[in-house]
Amino acid sequence: MFYDMTRGNPLKLILSFSVPMLIGNIFQQVYNFVDAAVVGKFVGAQSLAAVGSTGTIISVMICLMMGLTNGAGIIISQCFGSRNYSEMRKTVTGLVYIVAILSVVTSLAGIVFARPILLLLSTPKDVVDEAVRYVHIIFAFTICTAMYNSAGAILRNLGDSRTPLYALIISSLINVGLDLLFVVVFKTGVAGAAAATVIAQTVSAVFCVVHIIRYREQLNLGGITFRTSRQSVRRIFQTGVPAALESCLITFGTMSVQRLVNSFGAMTMAGYTAATKIDSIAIAPIISIGTALSVFAGQNMGAGNIERMKKGLYQTLISLTGICAFLALVILIFRNQLLGLFLDKNEAFEAISIGSKYLMVVCVAYIVAAVMRSYLNLLRGAGDVNTSAVSGVTELVGRIVFAYILVNYFGSTGIWIATPLAWAAGATVPLIRYYSGKWKTKKLV
Numbered sequence: 262m263f264y265d266m267t268r269g270n271p272l273k274l275i276l277s278f279s280v281p282m283l284i285g286n287i288f289q290q291v292y293n294f295v296d297a298a299v300v301g302k303f304v305g306a307q308s309l310a311a312v313g314s315t316g317t318i319i320s321v322m323i324c325l326m327m328g329l330t331n332g333a334g335i336i337i338s339q340c341f342g343s344r345n346y347s348e349m350r351k352t353v354t355g356l357v358y359i360v361a362i363l364s365v366v367t368s369l370a371g372i373v374f375a376r377p378i379l380l381l382l383s384t385p386k387d388v389v390d391e392a393v394r395y396v397h398i399i400f401a402f403t404i405c406t407a408m409y410n411s412a413g414a415i416l417r418n419l420g421d422s423r424t425p426l427y428a429l430i431i432s433s434l435i436n437v438g439l440d441l442l443f444v445v446v447f448k449t450g451v452a453g454a455a456a457a458t459v460i461a462q463t464v465s466a467v468f469c470v471v472h473i474i475r476y477r478e479q480l481n482l483g484g485i486t487f488r489t490s491r492q493s494v495r496r497i498f499q500t501g502v503p504a505a506l507e508s509c510l511i512t513f514g515t516m517s518v519q520r521l522v523n524s525f526g527a528m529t530m531a532g533y534t535a536a537t538k539i540d541s542i543a544i545a546p547i548i549s550i551g552t553a554l555s556v557f558a559g560q561n562m563g564a565g566n567i568e569r570m571k572k573g574l575y576q577t578l579i580s581l582t583g584i585c586a587f588l589a590l591v592i593l594i595f596r597n598q599l600l601g602l603f604l605d606k607n608e609a610f611e612a613i614s615i616g617s618k619y620l621m622v623v624c625v626a627y628i629v630a631a632v633m634r635s636y637l638n639l640l641r642g643a644g645d646v647n648t649s650a651v652s653g654v655t656e657l658v659g660r661i662v663f664a665y666i667l668v669n670y671f672g673s674t675g676i677w678i679a680t681p682l683a684w685a686a687g688a689t690v691p692l693i694r695y696y697s698g699k700w701k702t703k704k705l706v
């Protein structure tokens with residue numbers, strides 16, 4: 262099903278479009294969730310700490326590529342809204358070339374610099390070898406991740422949020438089966454978990470690419486050639502680099518936090534890793550609805566429906582308020598049971614206690630994250646992409662400053678408190694920008 266978001270009830274369209282993405286985001290988290298659960302349960306807390314320490318380095322190395330993919334998606338949605346299919350096809354072709362080149366560069370850089378970066382992050386020596394092994398396997402197949410994200414972005418911005426979901430369901434089931442086979446049966450440790458993830462991502466990428474080729478006429482991609490234009494490529498970089506910068510800056514903030522977490526030892530690392538896996542699934546509705554709002558904004562900006570964009574934003578904020586309250590309540594009540602999915606209650610009691618504190622602090626601030634994401638996604642869909650970079654800088658500075666100050670007074674709990682404070686700092690930027698009204702003139706095509 263393809264959604265034309267320039268017609269119909271805004272909230273109904275946004276929520277309907279977000280449901281497949283929500284399920285897809287949850288399945289996306291299942292990759293890391295299963296890796297962590299299987300490794301933590303069957304290999305041990307030390308190996309779980311090794312897997313957990315790799316998240317930030319992987320995010321940093323692929324942030325430019327993912328930012329450019331998201332930037333191209335904004336252009337595609339606005340082209341769709343304005344019915345400029347010729348420019349849309351050139352944008353898709355340009356994205357393919359860019360992602361292919363960056364995949365090779367990212368793979369090489371990730372393999373070469375994995376150990377130095379992990380050591381820079383103060384990764385303990387007793388887990389660094391396993392962490393490097395995990396990262397090397399993931400980066401060797403960066404092209405698979407890039408293919409899925411690019412194809413998924415193209416489909417979503419053309420109004421198809423279901424195909425990426427089907428791809429993730431299939432690949433997630435494969436990931437679960439291979440995790441158990443490699444780690445539990447063959448005893449391959451973290452290397453087996455990484456291999457399972459890579460194989461599963463390859464399946465999802467192929468599924469989406471084949472779907473685009475098969476339904477190219479319905480997607481208005483029929484007649485696409487291998488030719489793009491300098492203008493199309495330049496526009497992808499103009500929209501994608503700010504998004505990539507925002508993502509990288511947030512990740513750098515996370516790296517700084519990870520360095521502090523690592524300094525407290527393996528138990529704190531394990532507790533933090535388990536808690537962030539739960540946190541990632543809990544905020545999936547915020548991310549999914551925010552992404553749907555961005556597609557909604559892009560299509561309507563292309564069609565010139567400014568007032569409709571405003572209405573969609575306000576309706577989205579109201580719905581997210583209730584969702585965030587529910588999520589916070591669930592986590593507060595069941596946090597220890599959820600952490601028990603990753604960690605043995607007898608052998609890793611300290612890690613569970615640490616993870617519980619993290620969840621208690623962060624979950625009550627989900628509404629702050631929802632406000633920040635909603636305004637940012639509307640502005641991004643409108644083409645006002647530089648605001649994302651400014652917000653990213655603000656959140657980065659807040660995350661580092663708050664964490665390094667509060668850790669002196671509250672220990673590791675101070676690191677957890679810094680997260681919602683950084684969200685609040687980052688939210689001020691899109692709020693000011695939105696109510697200035699300057700975003701209304703940022704149409705891309």
